[in-house]
Amino acid sequence: MNEVIVGIDLGTTQSAVAVVDSGFPILLADEEGSRLTPSAVWYGEDGALEVGRAALRRSGVEPVVTSVKSLMGRRLSEVEGRLTAEGKIQTKGGEVSPEEVSAEILKRLKVIAETRLETPVTKAVITVPAYFHDGQRAATKKAGELAGLDVVRILSEPTAAALSYGLDRLGENSRVAVFDLGGGTFDVSILEMREGVFEVSATAGDTKLGGDDFEVLLAKKAAQVLSFDFEGGDDLEKVRWLDESRRVKHALSEDDRVTFRMPFTGECEILRLDFDAWMGPYLDRMESCCRRAMLDAGVAASDLSAVVMVGGSSRIPAVKQRVASVFGRDPDLSQHPDEAIARGAAIQAGILAGTVREVILLDVTPLSLGIETMGGLMNVLIPRNTTIPCKAGELFTNAVDGQRSMTVTVLQGERELAADNWKLGSFEVAFEPDRRGQARVGVEFRIDADGILSVLARDVSTGRDTVIEVGSAAVDVHEAKVEQMVSESIEFAFEDMHARVFEEARLKAEELLPAVEIALEQAGEVLEPEVLSEIKASRDGVLLALESKQAQALKSAVEALDQSTETLAAILVERATASLFSGS
Amino acid sequence: MDAFSRLGLPRKLVIDSGMLDQVIRGISKVAHPDAGGEARDFEEVRKAGEVLKSPPGRLRLALELAGGDLDPRGSVDGQVMDFFAPVAGLLQKVDGFVSARWASRSALGKAVLDARVPSLKTEVECLIGGLGELEASLVERFGQFDESGWEACLSSMAETARALAFVMKWQAQLRAATGKLFEALLGG
Numbered sequence: 001m002n003e004v005i006v007g008i009d010l011g012t013t014q015s016a017v018a019v020v021d022s023g024f025p026i027l028l029a030d031e032e033g034s035r036l037t038p039s040a041v042w043y044g045e046d047g048a049l050e051v052g053r054a055a056l057r058r059s060g061v062e063p064v065v066t067s068v069k070s071l072m073g074r075r076l077s078e079v080e081g082r083l084t085a086e087g088k089i090q091t092k093g094g095e096v097s098p099e100e101v102s103a104e105i106l107k108r109l110k111v112i113a114e115t116r117l118e119t120p121v122t123k124a125v126i127t128v129p130a131y132f133h134d135g136q137r138a139a140t141k142k143a144g145e146l147a148g149l150d151v152v153r154i155l156s157e158p159t160a161a162a163l164s165y166g167l168d169r170l171g172e173n174s175r176v177a178v179f180d181l182g183g184g185t186f187d188v189s190i191l192e193m194r195e196g197v198f199e200v201s202a203t204a205g206d207t208k209l210g211g212d213d214f215e216v217l218l219a220k221k222a223a224q225v226l227s228f229d230f231e232g233g234d235d236l237e238k239v240r241w242l243d244e245s246r247r248v249k250h251a252l253s254e255d256d257r258v259t260f261r262m263p264f265t266g267e268c269e270i271l272r273l274d275f276d277a278w279m280g281p282y283l284d285r286m287e288s289c290c291r292r293a294m295l296d297a298g299v300a301a302s303d304l305s306a307v308v309m310v311g312g313s314s315r316i317p318a319v320k321q322r323v324a325s326v327f328g329r330d331p332d333l334s335q336h337p338d339e340a341i342a343r344g345a346a347i348q349a350g351i352l353a354g355t356v357r358e359v360i361l362l363d364v365t366p367l368s369l370g371i372e373t374m375g376g377l378m379n380v381l382i383p384r385n386t387t388i389p390c391k392a393g394e395l396f397t398n399a400v401d402g403q404r405s406m407t408v409t410v411l412q413g414e415r416e417l418a419a420d421n422w423k424l425g426s427f428e429v430a431f432e433p434d435r436r437g438q439a440r441v442g443v444e445f446r447i448d449a450d451g452i453l454s455v456l457a458r459d460v461s462t463g464r465d466t467v468i469e470v471g472s473a474a475v476d477v478h479e480a481k482v483e484q485m486v487s488e489s490i491e492f493a494f495e496d497m498h499a500r501v502f503e504e505a506r507l508k509a510e511e512l513l514p515a516v517e518i519a520l521e522q523a524g525e526v527l528e529p530e531v532l533s534e535i536k537a538s539r540d541g542v543l544l545a546l547e548s549k550q551a552q553a554l555k556s557a558v559e560a561l562d563q564s565t566e567t568l569a570a571i572l573v574e575r576a577t578a579s580l581f582s583g584s
Numbered sequence: 585m586d587a588f589s590r591l592g593l594p595r596k597l598v599i600d601s602g603m604l605d606q607v608i609r610g611i612s613k614v615a616h617p618d619a620g621g622e623a624r625d626f627e628e629v630r631k632a633g634e635v636l637k638s639p640p641g642r643l644r645l646a647l648e649l650a651g652g653d654l655d656p657r658g659s660v661d662g663q664v665m666d667f668f669a670p671v672a673g674l675l676q677k678v679d680g681f682v683s684a685r686w687a688s689r690s691a692l693g694k695a696v697l698d699a700r701v702p703s704l705k706t707e708v709e710c711l712i713g714g715l716g717e718l719e720a721s722l723v724e725r726f727g728q729f730d731e732s733g734w735e736a737c738l739s740s741m742a743e744t745a746r747a748l749a750f751v752m753k754w755q756a757q758l759r760a761a762t763g764k765l766f767e768a769l770l771g772g
Contacts, residue, residue: 197609292766351618360613387630389623414767449617508689515696562690569695579702
């Protein structure tokens, strides 16, 4: 089989295309010799378009679409104002969908590949974060199709990195962890590599955690020092601050103090020590994911032979230190943080093209798949970390005589309540009219090797199979309307605006007051006297405001108490985290 | 499906897990769709592997193959029933904690709850440990069943299968409880 299949890393910040040549995966360079293409697209009027570095050159002066990966497959409610009501991005050249923007990046990569390989390229393996749900994977596949590519596999990024790491070590049998921290997403996977079989045991992650968040954090801190209203700035201003923030973030990996400079506003020094402290909560979340993955895989850190770090943000010293302490060993930095995933994608492409024979990949689905029950709970049909492709069946019957159909809602996630999980979509199960409990329809849920769901219904009595369309577009369109309805009904339920504000503040006060007592008992003695008296004063302020029944006064008093107890809260969390993560 | 024959293994309850992994890996390598295998074959291998890797799954299959009946309403060892109340109680405690944590609205409220996590986690681990010991003692009976021949031990196998079913279910629920604790912490 001579058909070439390329491997593509479609990253939040940078993208790359690679192919296996004579057994070696290599990244393909553009006309300037660069193997990495920034994931940025500029739209001008009249169809003008630029992708990559050319687009970035306009950043801060004109709107450029960046980090579009964080918008792929997301519902409106998840992306706070970055999308229009129809789910599009506003540009000078009109409205575009996230898939269309990603398609422009993919088209560029396609051209780079075709130029280097001197042959048309129509098939590709594209990587996604392991923790991407069904909607995000489907959107990525769609972007590929829009770019004129047949996406033969959607591959998880940490798995791709493991392929890159393991290809040179096929003779060894080992168990490794892959820690992948990119621009917008974080994944950790535990894999076993034996006799050419790469098997994922477990995976965990956060699709809303990455380098971009650290940049926003840095920008906000600098803005605070320089008395600039970052939140209130216009879009282009924010981009300029974030660009400087990125420069400082990168520089802090080399130096322990860097000057943050904004023309016409001022400059301030950022110490690595402080940056590391600000990173604390993010590092804790990553640590929790690592522990969760090891728990699911049934392994301890000592069972692993290496922890491989990839992703641009894995260069941050504070991140490397935390990884070393969680896994009890120095991380393996042998893989190029920006290139390993594209290499891995190329290897999988080679497996599918038949040019790489010694390797087989067994990946897993990262999120539990289930359906919503009558009581609003989630009933798991396929648990997370099940090897894919896989399937599970469920039998549905009519609840009342003559029932024609029932709606089944499909969910992904680990929460107990259906509403707290990600809604994949719903479909109708049609029944032959019958007495209740007599109609039987078997539904088969299949997760394919891309981690994408398809549903098949079989009517047990007629033996007929129907492929079911799981409608998610319908869910999305209604969601905006539903949100509007819900917020309107809350408005009307509280005719008096003051009553609503007071009620919200009162509920928060009811939680805070006893918490303050407990917290002071547990950690009061380590507080500075001024902090302690501030807490007591603001607590008394809340008690007074509760008596007064004044909505605004209570709200301010509660906010003051919230702020004054920040340090106290941090001490408790640090103690809990330290004792939780020690010795396991 | 006879998982033993599907994976080419003899009908023995005592299986070396390393060897089982190796067998599954070897067949998966050929049966995976990427290697040119049929999706249906891969699914069968995956399912067969799941059944044989789990001690109660293996035992239930053996019972079925030997013509026995699980009789789910049958009696269960007192040792097992002793775990019933502690497990239920702890699961409820964790659920209560998790709901309170998700409903929490202030940094301090969350912090005060988070302070309870280490001791909750220890309680869960303790119980999981106890169940692990019980599981080990139940699985030890497998050698006897193989030696005497399955047909001769049907009722003992059924009783052990029932006991293991409870033990595994509780272990899974407790492991899920640890996961829920992490989720609640991560939820922010």
